Amino acid sequence: MSEEFYGRLVVERQQFKKLLEQLLASVNQTDLLKQIMILFGYAVQSGPKRHVWFTNACTSILNNTLNKPNGIETVLKAMCDEDFTSPLVWRKLDIVARIIATMNTAYDVTCPQIVQMLQYNEDLIVSNDQLKLYNQFSIATCKHFHQLNPVVFHTHIYNHVIAPLEQMESKNQTTEGNTSSLSLTSSLLMLDRLFSHVDGLPRELLTKYTNL
Known part of the structure:
Protein backbone atom coordinates (compact mmCIF):
# COMPACT_ATOMS: atom_id res chain seq x y z
CA MET A 1 0.00 0.00 0.00
CA ASN A 67 -19.86 8.01 30.66
CA LYS A 68 -22.17 11.00 30.80
CA PRO A 69 -23.92 12.14 34.00
CA ASN A 70 -27.09 10.03 34.35
CA GLY A 71 -25.96 7.99 31.34
CA ILE A 72 -27.06 4.70 32.90
CA GLU A 73 -30.52 6.11 33.58
CA THR A 74 -30.72 7.21 29.94
CA VAL A 75 -29.99 3.65 28.79
CA LEU A 76 -32.49 2.18 31.25
CA LYS A 77 -35.26 4.50 30.09
CA ALA A 78 -34.57 3.46 26.50
CA MET A 79 -34.83 -0.22 27.39
CA CYS A 80 -37.89 0.09 29.66
CA ASP A 81 -39.96 2.19 27.27
CA GLU A 82 -42.20 3.34 30.17
CA ASP A 83 -42.84 -0.26 31.26
CA PHE A 84 -41.32 -0.80 34.71
CA THR A 85 -43.21 -3.86 35.96
CA SER A 86 -43.25 -6.65 33.37
CA PRO A 87 -40.90 -9.66 33.73
CA LEU A 88 -39.70 -9.10 30.16
CA VAL A 89 -38.34 -5.67 31.08
CA TRP A 90 -36.46 -7.09 34.04
CA ARG A 91 -34.84 -9.76 31.86
CA LYS A 92 -33.68 -7.05 29.46
CA LEU A 93 -32.27 -4.93 32.27
CA ASP A 94 -30.41 -7.91 33.72
CA ILE A 95 -28.71 -8.24 30.34
CA VAL A 96 -27.89 -4.52 30.42
CA ALA A 97 -26.41 -4.95 33.91
CA ARG A 98 -24.20 -7.76 32.66
CA ILE A 99 -23.10 -5.74 29.63
CA ILE A 100 -22.15 -2.75 31.82
CA ALA A 101 -20.13 -5.06 34.08
CA THR A 102 -18.13 -6.35 31.11
CA MET A 103 -17.50 -3.00 29.43
CA ASN A 104 -14.37 -0.95 30.04
CA THR A 105 -16.16 2.27 30.97
CA ALA A 106 -15.01 5.25 33.01
CA TYR A 107 -15.78 3.60 36.33
CA ASP A 108 -15.41 6.84 38.28
CA VAL A 109 -18.46 8.05 36.32
CA THR A 110 -20.60 4.91 35.98
CA CYS A 111 -20.13 3.35 39.42
CA PRO A 112 -21.33 6.43 41.37
CA GLN A 113 -24.51 6.27 39.28
CA ILE A 114 -25.01 2.66 40.41
CA VAL A 115 -24.38 3.59 44.04
CA GLN A 116 -26.89 6.42 43.77
CA MET A 117 -29.56 3.99 42.57
CA LEU A 118 -28.61 1.60 45.35
CA GLN A 119 -29.39 4.12 48.09
CA TYR A 120 -32.82 5.34 46.98
CA ASN A 121 -35.14 6.17 49.87
CA GLU A 122 -37.26 3.17 50.87
CA ASP A 123 -40.52 5.14 50.77
CA LEU A 124 -39.77 6.27 47.22
CA ILE A 125 -39.02 2.72 46.12
CA VAL A 126 -42.30 1.43 47.54
CA SER A 127 -44.33 4.14 45.82
CA ASN A 128 -42.48 4.36 42.49
CA ASP A 129 -42.17 1.36 40.15
CA GLN A 130 -39.45 3.05 38.12
CA LEU A 131 -37.20 3.71 41.12
CA LYS A 132 -37.90 0.22 42.46
CA LEU A 133 -36.74 -1.28 39.18
CA TYR A 134 -33.65 0.94 39.08
CA ASN A 135 -32.78 -0.10 42.63
CA GLN A 136 -33.07 -3.78 41.70
CA PHE A 137 -30.97 -3.04 38.63
CA SER A 138 -28.21 -1.56 40.81
CA ILE A 139 -28.13 -4.72 42.93
CA ALA A 140 -27.95 -6.91 39.81
CA THR A 141 -25.16 -4.75 38.36
CA CYS A 142 -23.14 -5.04 41.58
CA LYS A 143 -23.58 -8.82 41.48
CA HIS A 144 -22.39 -9.00 37.87
CA PHE A 145 -19.45 -6.72 38.66
CA HIS A 146 -18.45 -9.01 41.54
CA GLN A 147 -18.67 -12.09 39.31
CA LEU A 148 -17.08 -10.65 36.16
CA ASN A 149 -14.89 -7.79 37.39
CA PRO A 150 -14.35 -8.13 41.16
CA VAL A 151 -11.52 -5.58 41.30
CA VAL A 152 -13.81 -2.87 39.91
CA PHE A 153 -16.59 -3.89 42.30
CA HIS A 154 -14.29 -3.75 45.31
CA THR A 155 -12.51 -0.52 44.32
CA HIS A 156 -15.31 1.61 42.89
CA ILE A 157 -18.44 0.33 44.64
CA TYR A 158 -17.83 -1.66 47.81
CA ASN A 159 -15.13 0.63 49.20
CA HIS A 160 -17.46 3.59 48.73
CA VAL A 161 -20.38 1.82 50.40
CA ILE A 162 -18.35 0.68 53.41
CA ALA A 163 -16.36 3.91 53.86
CA PRO A 164 -18.57 5.49 56.59
CA LEU A 165 -18.30 2.35 58.74
CA GLU A 166 -14.55 2.15 58.31
CA GLN A 167 -14.17 5.83 59.14
CA MET A 168 -16.21 5.34 62.29
CA GLU A 169 -13.95 2.47 63.38
CA SER A 170 -10.70 4.10 62.39
CA LYS A 171 -8.46 4.97 65.32
CA ASN A 172 -7.02 7.84 63.32
CA GLN A 173 -10.37 9.53 62.70
CA THR A 174 -10.25 13.23 63.56
CA THR A 175 -12.77 14.89 65.86
CA GLU A 176 -14.27 16.65 62.86
CA GLY A 177 -14.60 13.42 60.90
CA ASN A 178 -16.21 12.83 57.54
CA THR A 179 -18.95 10.45 58.63
CA SER A 180 -22.34 12.04 59.09
CA SER A 181 -25.29 10.15 60.53
CA LEU A 182 -26.89 10.29 57.10
CA SER A 183 -23.91 8.74 55.31
CA LEU A 184 -23.67 6.03 57.98
CA THR A 185 -27.38 5.29 57.59
CA SER A 186 -26.96 5.14 53.81
CA SER A 187 -24.02 2.76 54.19
CA LEU A 188 -26.01 0.35 56.35
CA LEU A 189 -28.99 0.62 54.00
CA MET A 190 -26.89 -0.21 50.93
CA LEU A 191 -25.15 -3.12 52.66
CA ASP A 192 -28.51 -4.53 53.67
CA ARG A 193 -29.77 -4.30 50.10
CA LEU A 194 -26.62 -5.81 48.62
CA PHE A 195 -26.42 -8.79 50.97
CA SER A 196 -30.02 -9.40 52.07
CA HIS A 197 -31.74 -9.18 48.68
CA VAL A 198 -32.82 -12.54 47.28
CA ASP A 199 -30.65 -11.92 44.19
CA GLY A 200 -27.92 -10.11 46.12
CA LEU A 201 -24.32 -10.93 46.94
CA PRO A 202 -23.15 -13.83 49.15
CA ARG A 203 -22.79 -12.70 52.76
CA GLU A 204 -19.33 -14.22 53.17
CA LEU A 205 -18.03 -11.30 51.11
CA LEU A 206 -18.62 -9.09 54.14
CA THR A 207 -15.95 -11.06 55.98
CA LYS A 208 -13.64 -11.12 52.98
CA TYR A 209 -13.75 -7.41 52.19
CA THR A 210 -14.42 -5.81 55.58
CA ASN A 211 -11.88 -5.30 58.35
CA LEU A 212 -14.20 -4.00 61.07
Whole structure:
Protein backbone atom coordinates (compact mmCIF):
# COMPACT_ATOMS: atom_id res chain seq x y z
CA MET A 1 0.00 0.00 0.00
CA SER A 2 1.44 3.34 -1.09
CA GLU A 3 1.65 6.29 1.30
CA GLU A 4 -0.63 8.27 -1.01
CA PHE A 5 -3.33 5.59 -0.96
CA TYR A 6 -3.02 5.17 2.80
CA GLY A 7 -3.37 8.92 3.23
CA ARG A 8 -6.61 8.91 1.24
CA LEU A 9 -7.96 6.08 3.39
CA VAL A 10 -7.20 8.03 6.56
CA VAL A 11 -8.98 11.13 5.23
CA GLU A 12 -11.99 9.11 4.07
CA ARG A 13 -12.19 7.37 7.43
CA GLN A 14 -12.23 10.69 9.26
CA GLN A 15 -14.92 12.01 6.92
CA PHE A 16 -17.04 8.88 7.39
CA LYS A 17 -16.65 9.07 11.17
CA LYS A 18 -17.82 12.69 11.16
CA LEU A 19 -20.84 11.84 9.00
CA LEU A 20 -21.70 8.90 11.25
CA GLU A 21 -21.54 11.09 14.36
CA GLN A 22 -23.85 13.62 12.70
CA LEU A 23 -26.28 10.86 11.74
CA LEU A 24 -26.30 9.37 15.24
CA ALA A 25 -26.90 12.79 16.76
CA SER A 26 -29.85 13.46 14.44
CA VAL A 27 -31.90 10.35 15.28
CA ASN A 28 -34.06 9.71 18.33
CA GLN A 29 -31.59 8.78 21.06
CA THR A 30 -33.99 6.49 22.91
CA ASP A 31 -34.62 4.41 19.79
CA LEU A 32 -30.92 4.44 18.93
CA LEU A 33 -29.86 3.15 22.34
CA LYS A 34 -32.58 0.51 22.33
CA GLN A 35 -31.41 -0.92 19.00
CA ILE A 36 -27.72 -0.62 19.89
CA MET A 37 -28.25 -2.56 23.14
CA ILE A 38 -30.10 -5.32 21.28
CA LEU A 39 -27.42 -5.60 18.60
CA PHE A 40 -24.60 -5.39 21.14
CA GLY A 41 -26.14 -8.14 23.24
CA TYR A 42 -26.44 -10.35 20.15
CA ALA A 43 -22.82 -9.69 19.19
CA VAL A 44 -21.57 -10.54 22.70
CA GLN A 45 -23.61 -13.76 22.86
CA SER A 46 -22.21 -14.81 19.48
CA GLY A 47 -18.73 -14.99 20.99
CA PRO A 48 -15.83 -12.57 21.53
CA LYS A 49 -14.08 -13.53 18.29
CA ARG A 50 -17.07 -12.86 16.05
CA HIS A 51 -18.29 -9.46 14.88
CA VAL A 52 -15.29 -7.78 16.54
CA TRP A 53 -15.52 -4.57 14.55
CA PHE A 54 -19.26 -4.30 15.14
CA THR A 55 -18.91 -4.99 18.86
CA ASN A 56 -16.27 -2.28 19.09
CA ALA A 57 -18.53 0.20 17.28
CA CYS A 58 -21.46 -0.54 19.61
CA THR A 59 -19.17 -0.33 22.63
CA SER A 60 -17.99 3.11 21.57
CA ILE A 61 -21.57 4.43 21.27
CA LEU A 62 -22.61 2.91 24.60
CA ASN A 63 -19.52 4.21 26.35
CA ASN A 64 -20.23 7.72 25.13
CA THR A 65 -23.67 7.51 26.73
CA LEU A 66 -22.74 5.67 29.93
CA ASN A 67 -19.86 8.01 30.66
CA LYS A 68 -22.17 11.00 30.80
CA PRO A 69 -23.92 12.14 34.00
CA ASN A 70 -27.09 10.03 34.35
CA GLY A 71 -25.96 7.99 31.34
CA ILE A 72 -27.06 4.70 32.90
CA GLU A 73 -30.52 6.11 33.58
CA THR A 74 -30.72 7.21 29.94
CA VAL A 75 -29.99 3.65 28.79
CA LEU A 76 -32.49 2.18 31.25
CA LYS A 77 -35.26 4.50 30.09
CA ALA A 78 -34.57 3.46 26.50
CA MET A 79 -34.83 -0.22 27.39
CA CYS A 80 -37.89 0.09 29.66
CA ASP A 81 -39.96 2.19 27.27
CA GLU A 82 -42.20 3.34 30.17
CA ASP A 83 -42.84 -0.26 31.26
CA PHE A 84 -41.32 -0.80 34.71
CA THR A 85 -43.21 -3.86 35.96
CA SER A 86 -43.25 -6.65 33.37
CA PRO A 87 -40.90 -9.66 33.73
CA LEU A 88 -39.70 -9.10 30.16
CA VAL A 89 -38.34 -5.67 31.08
CA TRP A 90 -36.46 -7.09 34.04
CA ARG A 91 -34.84 -9.76 31.86
CA LYS A 92 -33.68 -7.05 29.46
CA LEU A 93 -32.27 -4.93 32.27
CA ASP A 94 -30.41 -7.91 33.72
CA ILE A 95 -28.71 -8.24 30.34
CA VAL A 96 -27.89 -4.52 30.42
CA ALA A 97 -26.41 -4.95 33.91
CA ARG A 98 -24.20 -7.76 32.66
CA ILE A 99 -23.10 -5.74 29.63
CA ILE A 100 -22.15 -2.75 31.82
CA ALA A 101 -20.13 -5.06 34.08
CA THR A 102 -18.13 -6.35 31.11
CA MET A 103 -17.50 -3.00 29.43
CA ASN A 104 -14.37 -0.95 30.04
CA THR A 105 -16.16 2.27 30.97
CA ALA A 106 -15.01 5.25 33.01
CA TYR A 107 -15.78 3.60 36.33
CA ASP A 108 -15.41 6.84 38.28
CA VAL A 109 -18.46 8.05 36.32
CA THR A 110 -20.60 4.91 35.98
CA CYS A 111 -20.13 3.35 39.42
CA PRO A 112 -21.33 6.43 41.37
CA GLN A 113 -24.51 6.27 39.28
CA ILE A 114 -25.01 2.66 40.41
CA VAL A 115 -24.38 3.59 44.04
CA GLN A 116 -26.89 6.42 43.77
CA MET A 117 -29.56 3.99 42.57
CA LEU A 118 -28.61 1.60 45.35
CA GLN A 119 -29.39 4.12 48.09
CA TYR A 120 -32.82 5.34 46.98
CA ASN A 121 -35.14 6.17 49.87
CA GLU A 122 -37.26 3.17 50.87
CA ASP A 123 -40.52 5.14 50.77
CA LEU A 124 -39.77 6.27 47.22
CA ILE A 125 -39.02 2.72 46.12
CA VAL A 126 -42.30 1.43 47.54
CA SER A 127 -44.33 4.14 45.82
CA ASN A 128 -42.48 4.36 42.49
CA ASP A 129 -42.17 1.36 40.15
CA GLN A 130 -39.45 3.05 38.12
CA LEU A 131 -37.20 3.71 41.12
CA LYS A 132 -37.90 0.22 42.46
CA LEU A 133 -36.74 -1.28 39.18
CA TYR A 134 -33.65 0.94 39.08
CA ASN A 135 -32.78 -0.10 42.63
CA GLN A 136 -33.07 -3.78 41.70
CA PHE A 137 -30.97 -3.04 38.63
CA SER A 138 -28.21 -1.56 40.81
CA ILE A 139 -28.13 -4.72 42.93
CA ALA A 140 -27.95 -6.91 39.81
CA THR A 141 -25.16 -4.75 38.36
CA CYS A 142 -23.14 -5.04 41.58
CA LYS A 143 -23.58 -8.82 41.48
CA HIS A 144 -22.39 -9.00 37.87
CA PHE A 145 -19.45 -6.72 38.66
CA HIS A 146 -18.45 -9.01 41.54
CA GLN A 147 -18.67 -12.09 39.31
CA LEU A 148 -17.08 -10.65 36.16
CA ASN A 149 -14.89 -7.79 37.39
CA PRO A 150 -14.35 -8.13 41.16
CA VAL A 151 -11.52 -5.58 41.30
CA VAL A 152 -13.81 -2.87 39.91
CA PHE A 153 -16.59 -3.89 42.30
CA HIS A 154 -14.29 -3.75 45.31
CA THR A 155 -12.51 -0.52 44.32
CA HIS A 156 -15.31 1.61 42.89
CA ILE A 157 -18.44 0.33 44.64
CA TYR A 158 -17.83 -1.66 47.81
CA ASN A 159 -15.13 0.63 49.20
CA HIS A 160 -17.46 3.59 48.73
CA VAL A 161 -20.38 1.82 50.40
CA ILE A 162 -18.35 0.68 53.41
CA ALA A 163 -16.36 3.91 53.86
CA PRO A 164 -18.57 5.49 56.59
CA LEU A 165 -18.30 2.35 58.74
CA GLU A 166 -14.55 2.15 58.31
CA GLN A 167 -14.17 5.83 59.14
CA MET A 168 -16.21 5.34 62.29
CA GLU A 169 -13.95 2.47 63.38
CA SER A 170 -10.70 4.10 62.39
CA LYS A 171 -8.46 4.97 65.32
CA ASN A 172 -7.02 7.84 63.32
CA GLN A 173 -10.37 9.53 62.70
CA THR A 174 -10.25 13.23 63.56
CA THR A 175 -12.77 14.89 65.86
CA GLU A 176 -14.27 16.65 62.86
CA GLY A 177 -14.60 13.42 60.90
CA ASN A 178 -16.21 12.83 57.54
CA THR A 179 -18.95 10.45 58.63
CA SER A 180 -22.34 12.04 59.09
CA SER A 181 -25.29 10.15 60.53
CA LEU A 182 -26.89 10.29 57.10
CA SER A 183 -23.91 8.74 55.31
CA LEU A 184 -23.67 6.03 57.98
CA THR A 185 -27.38 5.29 57.59
CA SER A 186 -26.96 5.14 53.81
CA SER A 187 -24.02 2.76 54.19
CA LEU A 188 -26.01 0.35 56.35
CA LEU A 189 -28.99 0.62 54.00
CA MET A 190 -26.89 -0.21 50.93
CA LEU A 191 -25.15 -3.12 52.66
CA ASP A 192 -28.51 -4.53 53.67
CA ARG A 193 -29.77 -4.30 50.10
CA LEU A 194 -26.62 -5.81 48.62
CA PHE A 195 -26.42 -8.79 50.97
CA SER A 196 -30.02 -9.40 52.07
CA HIS A 197 -31.74 -9.18 48.68
CA VAL A 198 -32.82 -12.54 47.28
CA ASP A 199 -30.65 -11.92 44.19
CA GLY A 200 -27.92 -10.11 46.12
CA LEU A 201 -24.32 -10.93 46.94
CA PRO A 202 -23.15 -13.83 49.15
CA ARG A 203 -22.79 -12.70 52.76
CA GLU A 204 -19.33 -14.22 53.17
CA LEU A 205 -18.03 -11.30 51.11
CA LEU A 206 -18.62 -9.09 54.14
CA THR A 207 -15.95 -11.06 55.98
CA LYS A 208 -13.64 -11.12 52.98
CA TYR A 209 -13.75 -7.41 52.19
CA THR A 210 -14.42 -5.81 55.58
CA ASN A 211 -11.88 -5.30 58.35
CA LEU A 212 -14.20 -4.00 61.07
